[in-house]
Amino acid sequence: MMLSLKSAPLTLDEIRRRLVSDTTDRHFYLFSEVDSTNDSLRELAGRGAREGTVVVAEAQRRGRGRLGRPWFSPSGFNIYASVLFRPPIVPDDAPAFSFIASLALVDALESLGVSAEIKWPNDVLVDGKKVAGALADCGMRGAAVDYVILGIGVNVNIGAAALRDALGPAARFATSVADVLGHEVDRNALLAAWLDAVAAWHRRWKEEGPAVLRKAWADRDILSGRRVEVRGDGESFVGRVRGLAPTGALVVVDTLGRAHHVTSDEVRLYD
Numbered sequence: 562m563m564l565s566l567k568s569a570p571l572t573l574d575e576i577r578r579r580l581v582s583d584t585t586d587r588h589f590y591l592f593s594e595v596d597s598t599n600d601s602l603r604e605l606a607g608r609g610a611r612e613g614t615v616v617v618a619e620a621q622r623r624g625r626g627r628l629g630r631p632w633f634s635p636s637g638f639n640i641y642a643s644v645l646f647r648p649p650i651v652p653d654d655a656p657a658f659s660f661i662a663s664l665a666l667v668d669a670l671e672s673l674g675v676s677a678e679i680k681w682p683n684d685v686l687v688d689g690k691k692v693a694g695a696l697a698d699c700g701m702r703g704a705a706v707d708y709v710i711l712g713i714g715v716n717v718n719i720g721a722a723a724l725r726d727a728l729g730p731a732a733r734f735a736t737s738v739a740d741v742l743g744h745e746v747d748r749n750a751l752l753a754a755w756l757d758a759v760a761a762w763h764r765r766w767k768e769e770g771p772a773v774l775r776k777a778w779a780d781r782d783i784l785s786g787r788r789v790e791v792r793g794d795g796e797s798f799v800g801r802v803r804g805l806a807p808t809g810a811l812v813v814v815d816t817l818g819r820a821h822h823v824t825s826d827e828v829r830l831y832d
Contacts, residue, residue, distance in 0.1 A: 568637055568718045568748050571617060579753035582760035587613040594620040594636065598643040599698050599712040606645055606700055606708045614645040615756065621714075633727045638719040639737075640752050643712035644759055650706050652699065656809030656824065659683060659697035660774040661766065662711040665758035666693050667781055672754050675741055679781045681802075681811045681828060685715075686783065690736040692716050713755065717746050775805050784828070789813060793826035 573589050588610065595601045595618045602616040620636035634641055648658060663683040670677045670685070670692070677687050683695035693715040700708040716724070716737035724732040738746045765773050779785060784802045791798055791813055800815040810822040 568745060570637070571619060571640075571748055571752065575749035576617070576753050576756075579750050580757060581753075582757045586611065587615060590614070590616045592616070592618045594618060594622060596623040597621050597634075597712070598641050599696060599710050602643040602645055602710050602712070603698060603700065606710065610645055612645060612647045612708075615642065617642045617752065633719075633724070634714065635719065635723070635727075638723075639717045640713065640715040640748055640755075642752060642755070643710050644756070646709045646711065646763070648706065648709060650709075652701070652704075652706055653808045654771060655697065655699045655706060655709055656682065657771045657774055657805075657807070658709055658766065658809075659695065659711060660778045660809065661759055661762045662695035662697065662713055663693075664762050664774065664777050664781070665755050666695065666713060666715070668758040668761075669751060669754035670738065673738065673742065673746065673751065675738060677781075678783045679778060680783050682809070687736060687738075687741050690734055692736050692738060692741070711759070715751070715755075717748050717751060771807075771809075775807070775809065779805060784811070784830070788831040790829045790831045791821065791823055791826050792829070793823075799831050 571591060573591050577584060598616045598618050598621065602614065605614060618641045621634035621641050650658060663679045663685055666685045667677045667679060675687055677685050680686055684691055685693040693713060696712045698710040699706060716735065718739045719737045721740055724735050728735060785804055786802060788799060788801050791800065798815045800813040800821065803812045803814050806812050806822050810824045811828060813821045813823055815821060
């Protein structure tokens with residue numbers, strides 16, 4: 562399937578109309594184009610923006626994923642959005658807190674009838690192909706966490722041909738929600754579903770603690786028990802994933818039986 566026409570535009574009125582969660586204390590910003598929604602929200606956070614502030618854009622000039630990789634961000638097809646939190650956490654708690662973004666994406670996709678899984682730390686896959694990614698940015702005030710920004714990029718209505726043109730050979734590992742479903746998707750509705758799911762998981766985190774996020778994430782994880790290759794700045798190694806540490810780090814046991822807590826390296830399935 563290839564969609565040659567842009568989707569209906571994102572509008573604040575349509576997003577708000579579809580929201581179920583309370584928006585009383587939320588500030589919404591919708592831009593035609595930004596460098597990245599995380600960057601825009603970081604600037605707002607530095608100026609004192611309150612928790613729950615949302616930045617949405619039709620396009621990103623410098624969209625990025627994990628490890629600083631560029632994220633294909635054309636105008637009018639996809640979702641690029643970020644939400645601001647000011648949680649009372651220490652820096653080691655931030656990785657597990659970031660699971661809220663991908664868990665909410667899985668819930669939002671399931672509301673459309675799409676079954677999705679998570680690849681550590683926050684990639685969302687459908688049928689083994691990446692459909693979305695989440696990126697967390699943590700702002701510090703001295704040694705304390707000042708804010709956490711949870712941002713997402715979702716391939717919604719972009720066609721397979723456009724992905725091939727943009728990503729080249731890597732496009733075989735990517736897909737879009739529309740390609741999975743076989744029809745165009747209402748981006749306003751999907752974004753509202755994600756924001757509602759974010760609010761729900763945030764509420765559960767406050768009521769039940771970070772363990773609820775780790776358990777839910779583990780239930781949706783594709784790596785547990787699998788052999789993976791870990792690539793970092795130092796020497797790469799192959800090992801088997803044993804689950805998550807309390808901090809949200811991925812625990813990988815290498816061939817010598819040594820346990821590694823992986824936090825920022827690249828992890829690829831080895832078999």
